[in-house]
Amino acid sequence: xxDPTVPPTPPVPLDALLAREDLGLRRIxxxxxPGIVVHWAQTSEMADPYPYLLGGELLLSAGVxxxxxxxxxxxxxxxxxxxxxGGAALGFGLAPVHEKVPAALVEACEMHALPLLEVPPxxxxxxxxxxxxxxxxxxxxAELRRVTEAQQGLATAAxxxxxxxxxxxxxxxxxxxxxxxxxxxxxxxxxxxxxPPPEAxxxxxxxxxxxxxAPQPAAGSRDSPGAPGGxxxxxxxxxxxxxxDTVTGTHLAAYALGPGNGFVLxxxxxxxAPGDHxxxxxxxxxxxxxxxxxxxxxxxxSSALVRLLLGSPPEDVAPxxxxxxxxxxxxxxxxxxxxxxxxxxxxxxxxxSALVDPAGEFVRVxxxxxxxxxxxxxxxxGVSAAAEAPDWPAxxxxxxxxxxxxxxxxxxxxxxxxxxxxxxxxxxxxxxAHARAxxxxxxxxPALTDTLRTWLSLHxxxxxxxxxxSVHRNTxxxxxxxxxxxxxADLDDPDVRMELWFALRRT
Numbered sequence: 001x002x003d004p005t006v007p008p009t010p011p012v013p014l015d016a017l018l019a020r021e022d023l024g025l026r027r028i029x030x031x032x033x034p035g036i037v038v039h040w041a042q043t044s045e046m047a048d049p050y051p052y053l054l055g056g057e058l059l060l061s062a063g064v065x066x067x068x069x070x071x072x073x074x075x076x077x078x079x080x081x082x083x084x085x086g087g088a089a090l091g092f093g094l095a096p097v098h099e100k101v102p103a104a105l106v107e108a109c110e111m112h113a114l115p116l117l118e119v120p121p122x123x124x125x126x127x128x129x130x131x132x133x134x135x136x137x138x139x140x141x142a143e144l145r146r147v148t149e150a151q152q153g154l155a156t157a158a159x160x161x162x163x164x165x166x167x168x169x170x171x172x173x174x175x176x177x178x179x180x181x182x183x184x185x186x187x188x189x190x191x192x193x194x195x196p197p198p199e200a201x202x203x204x205x206x207x208x209x210x211x212x213x214a215p216q217p218a219a220g221s222r223d224s225p226g227a228p229g230g231x232x233x234x235x236x237x238x239x240x241x242x243x244x245d246t247v248t249g250t251h252l253a254a255y256a257l258g259p260g261n262g263f264v265l266x267x268x269x270x271x272x273a274p275g276d277h278x279x280x281x282x283x284x285x286x287x288x289x290x291x292x293x294x295x296x297x298x299x300x301x302s303s304a305l306v307r308l309l310l311g312s313p314p315e316d317v318a319p320x321x322x323x324x325x326x327x328x329x330x331x332x333x334x335x336x337x338x339x340x341x342x343x344x345x346x347x348x349x350x351x352x353s354a355l356v357d358p359a360g361e362f363v364r365v366x367x368x369x370x371x372x373x374x375x376x377x378x379x380x381x382g383v384s385a386a387a388e389a390p391d392w393p394a395x396x397x398x399x400x401x402x403x404x405x406x407x408x409x410x411x412x413x414x415x416x417x418x419x420x421x422x423x424x425x426x427x428x429x430x431x432x433a434h435a436r437a438x439x440x441x442x443x444x445x446p447a448l449t450d451t452l453r454t455w456l457s458l459h460x461x462x463x464x465x466x467x468x469x470s471v472h473r474n475t476x477x478x479x480x481x482x483x484x485x486x487x488x489a490d491l492d493d494p495d496v497r498m499e500l501w502f503a504l505r506r507t
Contacts, residue, residue, distance in 0.1 A: 010139040010274040011037035011056065012132055014089055014115060020131055023123055025091070029106045030115035038088045041129040048081050055086025058117075058132065060125040062093040063102070072104045079108040090114055091128060095121035143275040150174045150279040158286045167290070168192040171283040175276055177251075177269025181287065182208045184262030196268040200250040207254040208264040211241040242281070253277070255284035263291045314389035321355065325369040325386040328395040330403040331379045332362040339363060343378075350376055362403065364396065375412035382406050383415045401453070408458050408468035435503035441486040443507075448486075451479040453504045456497055 014036040018025050039056030045064040046052060053059070059082055067074070082090060090109060092101045101118055109116035119128065153174065157166035164181065172179045172193030180191040186209065195201060244253040251272040257263040265284045269276070304320040318324055331347055333339045338361050339347070347363055348356035351373060355366035367373055369386035382403025384395035398416040406414035442448040451469060455476065458464040466473040484491045491497060 010136060010143050011039050012135040012139065013037055014058075016135055017058070017128075017131060018117070023128060023131055024120045025123075025128070026118045028101060028116055028118050029109040030089070031113050032115075036088065036115055038132060041091075041125075041132040043125045043129075047078065049087075050081040050085045053082070053085035053087055056088050057086075058089045058091055058128070059087050060091045060093065060119070060128060062096075062125075063098045066098075066102065070102075070104070072107065075102065075104040075108040076111070079105070079112045079114055083112045083114050087114065089117060091117040091119050091125075093119040093121075093123075093125060139274070147275045147278050147282075150275075151282050154279075154283050154286055158290065163290050164287065165190050165192065167283055167286055171267070171280065174279055175267060175269045176271070177267060179268075179283075180204070180266040181291075182212075182264040182266060184212075186212075189263075196250045196252075197248050200247045200252060200268055203245060203247040204252045204254065204266045204268055207243055207245055207252055208266050211243050211254045211256040212262065212264050242277075242284075253280060255280060257284060257288035257291055263287065314392060318389040321366070321368075325388055326392070326395075327367045327369060327373055327386055328384040328392065328399040329365040329367055329373055330362055330382040330396075330399040331365065331376075332403060332407065334378050334380060337361075347376070347379065364399070366392075373413070373415075379412070380406050381413040383413065385416055401457070404454055404468040405457055408454070408461075408464040431502075431506050435506035438487075438499065438503045439507065441488075442483055448479055448483050449504065449507065451476060452483045452500065455480055456501050456504065460491075460497075 013034055015032075015034060017023070017038065018027060037056070038058045041058045041060060042053070043060045044052055045061055047065040049059060079090070092098075092105065094100065101116070106116060108114075119125070150170075153170045154167055157163060157170040160166045168179045168181060168190055169192040178191065178193040178195050181189050182205070183189045186205065196204070241256045242253065244251070246252065249270065251269050253267045253276075255265040255267075257265060265280070265287055267280050304317045307317050307320070308314070318326070329351060333343060339358065341358075344356055344358050344363055348354055348365060351365050351367050352371045353365055353367045357364040373381065373383050375381065380403065382399045382401065382405070384399040384402065387395035395416075402414040402416045406412070436443070439449065442452070451465065454468050455461075455465045458468065462473045462476050465476045469476070480491065487500075489496045489500070491500075
């Protein structure tokens with residue numbers, strides 16, 4: 001994990017600051033090398049700046065705090081406190097207090113290995129600080145560009161037919177190291193890049209075991225919570241865990257691929273650059289989806305589809321999809337036009353089902369009976385009663401009717417009733433025969449039967465029926481009048497309406 005005292009901005013190499021010709025800074029003491037970096041710039045004239053430093057600073061001072069006649073002891077104490085606070089370098093400004101850098105200060109910085117920079121009289125401390133922030137912004141932009149390009153490469157790899165290995169290969173290239181996917185049983189299932197030394201490789205395997213969530217024991221087992229003498233298991237975190245280490249100069253990192261997944265991503269690289277953790281986290285998220293998908297419902301849905309195509313009855317396939325009984329949901333967006341693919345995908349996610357079928361202006365979704373179907377902002381829903389596989393076609397029809405009613409009464413959700421009714425007392429064959437005979441005059445014209453059914457369900461409202469069927473109210477009047485003529489029935493009679501409703505429910 002990153003040091004919490006270090007800001008989340010990329011550090012600036014001290015050499016990059018010295019290379020700025022507009023500043024004219026000069027190193028006059030202390031170590032050199034590309035490994036010296038600055039996290040920020042701060043001005044202080046305190047004789048003891050330790051309480052005010054967080055670490056990683058370029059401390060800027062004009063020597064106002066230096067007493068007259070200060071000797072080597074003063075400067076030794078001053079520099080040692082800066083080093084103890086984690087200061088990265090000291091910048092000493094010439095004029096108006098001091099014409100040159102005190103020799104004792106130069107000696108103290110050499111002794112304590114603290115880089116000492118001479119700041120010319122014409123350069124202000126605010127100018128130095130601004131240059132630091134400019135270099136940070138440039139580094140941050142470069143880091144974001146690198147992370148963005150890496151994300152695009154990883155996403156492209158994840159879209160390939162066998163995506164796990166391409167994602168590992170792409171990550172290894174981006175980080176310049178080695179990547180490995182550990183299975184739940186700790187074996188290496190896939191890898192890419194150049195393998196690290198054996199010692200580092202063994203350490204990475206141990207690091208993977210640290211972040212892998214402990215498996216949940218079965219209820220009532222010796223290790224289940226509350227079992228006599230048992231041990232409480234480790235509950236997987238809501239977010240994937242990660243850990244890092246360095247062994248034999250190799251930077252190691254391990255990422256758990258989601259709670260309960262069991263797979264772990266391991267990364268080993270000879271160097272650690274800004275943005276590496278972000279890139280690896282993106283790869284871990286993609287692999288979490290890919291490995292989780294392989295272990296969850298995709299294989300089952302594929303098997304179900306194959307069996308259906310090869311002639312298996314729906315009732316034999318339904319258990320593969322996650323349940324015996326399902327709700328059929330018809331959903332229509334509240335806005336104009338057909339729903340776009342992104343909205344369709346979001347709808348399936350909100351309903352907790354991947355069995356989604358865009359059907360023009362509305363969407364059909366199969367939802368397991370155990371999952372609640374609640375109103376969703378931006379959608380109008382019609383929900384069937386829970387049905388077993390042989391009854392799915394009828395449930396689909398009932399969901400469509402429920403959606404039409406929901407749109408007509410401007411309700412966000414309507415459920416088709418599934419409680420017992422008096423009609424259940426009539427044997428189905430007799431009820432079906434009666435319905436066919438009664439509705440025979442209009443059965444050949446679906447527009448008439450649909451209009452009559454909707455009109456009766458909405459208590460004879462012309463306007464609501466027009467809204468539900470997306471037609472003009474005069475069209476509804478004409479169709480209802482045509483139904484009354486063909487059926488030779490008085491549709492204002494409640495008994496006639498009841499009998500017709502009974503018949504329409506059987507079709």
